[in-house]
Amino acid sequence: MVTIKKNEKTGLWWIRLSLGTDKNGKRIQAYFSSKRKQEVEFWIAEKMTARRDGTIGKVIQVRTMAQLFEVWLEDHVRLTKAETTYHSYQSIIKQIPEWFMKLKVDRVEAIHAQRLLADWSRTSLKASTINSRRAILVGMFSWAIRMNNYKGPNPFSAVSKLNEGLKEMQTYSAEQLATYLRTARDVMTTGNYAAVMLISYTGLRAREATALRWSDIDFERMVIMVKRTAIEVKGGHAFSNTKGKKVRVVTISPHVAEELRRIRTEQRYNSLRMGWRNEEDLICLGVNGAYLWHSGLRRRHIETVKAAALPSITLHGLRHTHASLLMEMGVHAKVIQERLGHADATLTMDTYAHVLHTLQSDTASQFEHLLERKRTAQPSGS
Template sequence: MPVYKNEKAKNKKWWYQFYTGEIKNGIRERITKRGFKTKKEAEKAMIEAQAALQKGEYIEPSKKLMRDYFHEWIKTKHNLERVTLELYHSYMRHHIIPELGNIPLGKLSAHDIEMFLDALHKKGLAASTVKRIFSVVNAALNAAETKDLVTKNAADKVEKPQVSSRRQLVVWEPAFVSEFLEKTRYASRYWIAVYLAVMTGMRQGEILGLRWSDIDFEKRIITIQQTVNRHREIKPGAKTKKSIRSVALSPETIEVLKDHRQFILQERVALGPAYENNDLVVCTKFGGPVTQRAIQKVWTSFLKKTGAPKITFHDLRHTHASLLIKQGVHIKVISERLGHSSVSITMDTYGHLMPNMQEDAAAGLDSIIKTTATNK
């Protein structure tokens, strides 16, 4: 079996080579492919290549079109979350394939990538979206280089797209938050989701996944340990390890939750066996998970009803953080409540909302020095 191991190279990977049976310019034509981690992988790939050659379906990597390579590459992404995979497919379908699909993999150049990025900007896509799309293309080409389908990733020679600045956070003042919650309280069964976003800083998926069993009414604590995704699927865990956390509740929040629980119990009793008991705090009238689209629809109606400044549902999480900052809550505590992976993320996101911190720190130095001098 013509499978070999490159003992001289640092990585010592396996490769195969076999003759096609054709002769060109007096030379027997052969197919070579390198970059396999094990002998078994190399043998399997060679058998597949030989079978494709016999069927007339074999395409040299250099001649394979980008569209075909991208479709093959995306099929290998078994470790991606369903939502992420759908996003990749959307990028492929709407942006990557239309611009790069007809270019042979082996002939893709840095100039092609630059023109591709220029086309994305001309479409009016946000800088962050362009950056994500580029990352997908770059990952696919890195895989092609690793498998020796191309000698070099063309994207490596291109200046990476930059996101100049984050979207400016829009938050509501405490007085307006109170007024908004009062005006919308009985407008929808999903008002509780809005209330929890303001009072806990939880992410939307975390709110939709919250169960009654996750709430300790005596200790006034919520434990976040599952979410609901955009497909109404209940998923254990959270966004990150730090996202699985406990959040303390105010006495008023406990009372609001008790009222809502009574409402849910009445529905459950009325429906009887027809009720789908998922133990969810935010649920449909039949007890099932709520779609993010349903929450967005209610949120939009709330904004219209109250004439409130337009912010996203996620901005309520930022509003929660700003309310804590105004109370002088320590940044570490805020970070823990929000489930950030590090305090630095919290500081990067909300540092501009703390304009008096430096001023207070400087004033505090005077106080310490004067006190020290007096005690001498």
């Protein structure tokens, strides 16, 4: 996915494109800026056309895995995936051992893939995390095969996934969540509390919550328009499309609307008192109106859990808690799917299968009680 950015100081729209490598294996990069965004879009279209018809030197056969990863990231992932995905993959590649990065592409075999997974398993990485990385590498080699950068069977497809064991999803009961939120209101700054309150009551992802703007709230209709997610990179932050690349509408309760109005009033008061401005119109703010970083929010969450003397769950566990409680209430999986922004209801059902198991046990008992009442209600001898 290509993202056009705006320099707030100069007012210029700009883009930096990676267009493959030249005959010597050197990356081809091009930069363009203009006061008009449309001119930048036209420039991108021209460059991509030149890239396809061969005017710009096309990617030649790569030699090492390090080169292959670079070409895959810049020529495929950046242009076809969400920006958050690009940065996520970039982070994973940085954690691949040097011995693997130095391998000649045409020498990579299943034994090397197996060794890489084994190296990761000897660290603190969970089996589920390693399996997720394996799936990404399966996709990368499938792309390399299609691009004629790798010949032979996919080495990561030949390696089995690690045994993840029984998945235990840590969530809170309704009582525990209420305790957590009361404690958060007392011990967190307003911006941090706003984030965890929104995650708990709406099921937003953490970076969706920190990307919310006041203009995304419709207090008359009592809904939130989830339009973007926050991206954190070295040196700053930005905003991009949500994971599903779609705007979704999430309803809010009167209590959440009341809390948001209170937070907005407090935010405006602090802005006037301390002399800072909320330039990005964000709901969840850090100190002095700054962007609320995910790492800081995660630390405040851990501190709040300890202060509330509750079992430990992750920040993402608040989103799982929201969905699990909705399912226990009998809310249809399709409604929960749309609220969470899942691709389809099947993913929702698979993710919260543990809740369905509990509900099935209750259903069996309820059915038995129903028949028991019918039997006792029948007159004897009939």
